Structure formats: structure tokens, C-alpha cells
Amino acid sequence: MSSVNKNTSPVWLMLIISLPTQNATLRMRIWRTLKGMGCAALRDGAYLLPENTEHKGAFPNLAVEIIKAGGNAHVLTVDCRDRQSEDFKTLFDRSAEYASLKDGIVKFRTSLKDIEHAAVGRLIKGLRRDFNAIAKVDFFPGEAKIQAEVALTDAEVEAAALVVITPDEQHIGRVAITQLDPAAYQGRLWATRRNPWIDRLASAWLIQRFIDSDAKFLWLEKPEDCPDNAVGFDFGGAAFSHVGNHVTFETLMLSFGLGSDTGLMRLAGLVHFLDVGGIPVKEASGLETILSGAKRKCADDDSLLAEAMITFDYLYAAYQEIK
Numbered sequence: 251m252s253s254v255n256k257n258t259s260p261v262w263l264m265l266i267i268s269l270p271t272q273n274a275t276l277r278m279r280i281w282r283t284l285k286g287m288g289c290a291a292l293r294d295g296a297y298l299l300p301e302n303t304e305h306k307g308a309f310p311n312l313a314v315e316i317i318k319a320g321g322n323a324h325v326l327t328v329d330c331r332d333r334q335s336e337d338f339k340t341l342f343d344r345s346a347e348y349a350s351l352k353d354g355i356v357k358f359r360t361s362l363k364d365i366e367h368a369a370v371g372r373l374i375k376g377l378r379r380d381f382n383a384i385a386k387v388d389f390f391p392g393e394a395k396i397q398a399e400v401a402l403t404d405a406e407v408e409a410a411a412l413v414v415i416t417p418d419e420q421h422i423g424r425v426a427i428t429q430l431d432p433a434a435y436q437g438r439l440w441a442t443r444r445n446p447w448i449d450r451l452a453s454a455w456l457i458q459r460f461i462d463s464d465a466k467f468l469w470l471e472k473p474e475d476c477p478d479n480a481v482g483f484d485f486g487g488a489a490f491s492h493v494g495n496h497v498t499f500e501t502l503m504l505s506f507g508l509g510s511d512t513g514l515m516r517l518a519g520l521v522h523f524l525d526v527g528g529i530p531v532k533e534a535s536g537l538e539t540i541l542s543g544a545k546r547k548c549a550d551d552d553s554l555l556a557e558a559m560i561t562f563d564y565l566y567a568a569y570q571e572i573k
Contacts, residue, residue: 260335261301262328265309268295270320283312288387290341298338300389301327344388348398349529351380352519355401360512362408374409377402397519397528400495404509427493427504437464441480442488444469444551449525450484451541452499452517454555455562457483460514461506469551497525513570517562537565 269277287308289297299305313323355377381402388395440457442450458465470476473485482488484498493501499521508514520531524538544557
């Protein structure tokens with residue numbers, strides 16, 4: 251995949267074609283070629299790609315083939331205004347494809363223990379092949395690609411661990427997250443920065459619902475105020491915070507072996523998107539609105555967390571039901 255420099259306004263290539271109606275084989279071959287190249291269709295017969303070395307050769311070659319077969323083809327170079335370029339870029343947004351792939355990765359990870367070992371390698375290679383196909387035509391890669399690739403890397407390591415080695419660690423790229431025993435974290439004081447928002451609220455919910463049901467929370471004015479006996483989360487130097495591309499909620503999930511829970515996996519995607527961006531989640535704006543209302547209503551961080559706990563309970567219940 252040849253990506254385009256995000257810091258410059260790209261030059262575009264446009265292919266305008268008219269195919270002979272009687273040659274169905276040619277029409278299908280051209281359609282498949284254009285789809286494989288990742289072209290955006292502006293209208294019937296007008297296709298767009300950002301200019302790069304590969305595309306500069308591909309469009310003219312395709313035009314020659316079409317003309318030889320009795321059709322018409324023209325290749326144009328388009329240098330447009332910044333606003334129009336931004337509109338063109340949206341035609342190449344691969345977020346939906348990455349989201350669909352990530353759904354497949356979640357299903358694979360949550361059912362991994364039930365899959366026959368002989369099929370694990372084939373399935374994980376298929377997911378990697380699907381990712382590579384999307385990445386090949388992702389000319390403006392961003393957070394969605396990173397998020398999908400990290401999820402896939404985690405799945406690959408989990409699959410290898412299940413088949414080959416004892417899974418005492420889960421890896422994020424080159425970073426390892428060691429599995430911890432929840433028994434060592436019972437009845438603890440958990441500390442994070444005051445004025446919590448999505449990641450901190452969701453992490454506090456996860457801690458109390460799945461890790462330490464007797465947890466107490468301390469809201470810090472600044473990270474340096476964290477007491478020695480407290481377990482810090484979601485700030486620099488904390489015991490649990492962002493690792494690699496994972497937000498704190500995801501780090502806690504992996505640290506305490508919760509990565510196979512379907513409801514939590516889906517909730518993690520929602521928290522990740524609202525905290526750092528990436529693959530869009532349809533419930534995101536609704537959750538943000540509800541928590542914004544709760545924040546305006548609540549007098550302090552403890553009462554805000556109490557409201558958020560109910561909201562995350564409902565979301566988790568709903569995500570468990572989704573097939």
C-alpha cells in the first residue's frame with residue numbers, strides 16, 4: 251500500500267471511461283480491477299485515486315486496455331482546492347471495513363478456546379489476509395487502522411499462546427502486559443485524576459464490577475498526590491494506564507484476563523473511540539451525551555461515577571446480547 255502524505259494536499263488522478271456494452275467479460279474485469287485498486291466512484295464511469303507512483307502507471311495502462319477493446323478512456327490529473335481535497339479524502343475512509351474486521355477479530359478471540367487447534371492457524375491467517383487487503387487500499391491511514399492492527403496482533407499472540415505456549419502474557423506489538431491475580435487487588439484504594447471522563451469512568455466501573463468489588467476511589471488534584479498505598483490508573487507513571495495503542499480500560503482488561511468477555515470487548519471499542527479516536531461506534535454520541543448530562547447534574551466526582559456505573563451496566567448488558 252502506498253499511502254499519501256497527510257501534511258500536503260494530494261494531487262488526484264481521474265479515470266473517465268465508457269465501456270462497450272456487448273463485452274460483459276471486459277466490463278467485469280475492469281470493475282474488479284478498479285475495486286482492487288481502491289478507486290472511489292464519483293459517478294458511473296468516473297473513478298478517482300490519489301496520485302502516487304503506482305497509480306500513475308495503472309490508470310494509463312487500464313485506459314489503453316479499454317481503448318483497444320473498443321471503449322473510451324481518459325486519464326486526468328486534478329489539482330483542486332484544499333476543501334475539495336478533504337471531501338475527496340472522505341471517499342477513501344476505510345473505517346467501516348476496519349470495524350467489520352475488528353468484529354471478526356472479537357468473535358475469534360472470544361471463541362478461541364472452542365476452536366479446534368488445527369483450524370486456529372487457518373482462521374488467524376485469514377484475518378491477517380483481510381487486514382492486509384484493507385490496508386493496501388487505505389491511502390490515508392489513521393487511528394482506525396492502528397486499532398484494528400493492534401487487535402489483530404493481540405489475537406495472533408493469543409492464538410499462538412493457546413496452541414504453542416502457556417499464555418501467561420498477552421502482547422501489544424512489542425509491549426507485554428503480564429497477567430495479574432485479582433486476589434492481590436481486593437479492598438484496595440484506587441486513585442486517578444479528578445474530573446474523570448470516558449476512560450477513567452469506564453475503568454473505575456470495570457475495577458468495581460470485575461476486579462475489586464470493594465474498591466474505593468480517590469480523585470487526585472495532580473498525579474504526584476497519589477498515596478503510596480493506592481493503585482493508580484490513567485495517568486503517567488500509574489500502575490495501569492495507556493500501553494501501546496490501548497487505553498487504560500483495555501490495559502486493565504488484559505492485565506486481569508478479561509479479554510475473552512464479548513460484552514467487555516465491545517465496550518472497550520466504544521471507550522477507545524471516545525478517548526483516542528479510531529473505529530467509529532454507533533453508540534458513541536449517545537454515551538457522550540448521557541455522561542455530559544450526568545456531569546452537569548452531579549456535584550462531585552463520586553456522584554458522577556455513581557451515575558456512570560448505571561450507564562455502563564446497561565451498555566454491558568446490551569453488548570452481551572448482541573450476536
